[in-house]
Amino acid sequence: MASNTKKENFDALKLENQLCFPLYACSKExxxxxxxxxxxxxxxxxxxxxxMVLWDKKEMNVKTLGENLFLDSGTLTPVLKKLESKGYIKRTRSKNDERNLLVSITPEGEALKNMAKSIPEKIGSCIKLSENDAKELYRLLYMIIENIR
Structure with a gap:
């Protein structure tokens, strides 16, 4: 049986036409x-x-940390439990409001910062973007994040 319907355009469903795919693949790599x-x-x-956030801020509530990292509590809680079991952070209830859970860096966690300080440079050498291209990419990615939110 011959079809008389016009050919539908599915170009939008091609992987090479998806902005999300190179973002996903790049992030994964x-x-x-x-x-x-x-x-x-x-x-x-x-x-x-x-x-990284705690090396900078030293202490903050879990909700704010999650917002900074774009992570929900279901994802963040096991991460924080693991970091606490390693001795890098401690979680405590706020004295002012028991509902508010604070997370703070420990001396062991602070010492880890010294061991990690070369990582950004090592990763930067893998990416091989000019400083201007890196700044433009950063700007565009955060613009996408803000537009989506």
Whole structure:
């Protein structure tokens, strides 16, 4: 039986026409490049980015940390439990509001910062973008994040 319907255009469903795919693949490959450096510190990438925020802020509530990392509590809680079991952070209830859970870096967690300080440069050498291209990519990615949110 011959079809008389006009040919539908499915170009939007082609992988090469998806902006999300190169973003996904790039993210996956960059995180894969982090792995050997993070293995030396016994950290996952998610643990590493949590530590990056805490190295900078020292203490914050869990909700704010999750917002900084774009992680929900179901993802963040096991990460924080693992970091706490390693002695890098401690979680405590706020004295002002028991509902507010605070996370703070420990001296052991702070010492880890010294061991991690060369990682950004090592990863940067894998990416091979000019400084201007890196800044433009950063700007565009955060623009996408803000537009999606």
């Amino acid at each position: 960059i995180i894969r490049n982090y792995k050997p450096y993070l293995d030396e510190l016994d950290l996952t990438y998610t643990q590493y980015i949590a530590m």
